Every structure is written in structure tokens, then in C-alpha cells.
Amino acid sequence: MARLLQAYLDGELDAGRARRVAVHLDGCWRCGLEASAYEAIKVAVSAVSTHGGPVSHEAVARLRDFADRLAEAQP
Ligand SMILES: [Zn+2]
DSSP states (O other), X not given: OHHHHHHHHTTOSOHHHHHHHHHHXXXXXXXXXXXXXXXXXXXXXXXHHHXXXXXXXXXXXXXXXXXXXXXXXXX
């Protein structure tokens, strides 16, 4: 799901698949949280880029770890 979710958030899905993902996100707490976390990662990465600094892959990996743990926290 994470891969499909990322493709969706990056606007890489066709309209039919994008609509299915959007419907799923409406009803799925876990994927909704994952989507928010991925958006936050993208914002953080682009913020670093616009400030001219190199994107730290380690920092991005840490954020992804954090997002994974958040998603797993739901019983
Ligand atoms: Zn889901």
C-alpha cells in the first residue's frame, strides 16, 4: 500500500486508481496517517532543498522510520 500511496501523493496514478486510493484514505485511519507522514517528509525535503543545503538521506530515512512507527501504533 505504501508504494501505491506514494505514487498517488506524487500524482503518478491515473484518474481511476487515484480515485480508489482517495476513497480508501477516507475510510482508513492507518493509510490516512501514512499519507500525512509522507506529505510531511516531502515538505521537509523540499524545505531543505530550497535552502540550498544537500538533502540528507539519513534524515529522510529517520522520518520514514518515524512514520512507520506511527502507522504501527494503531491497535
Ligand atoms: Zn488502508
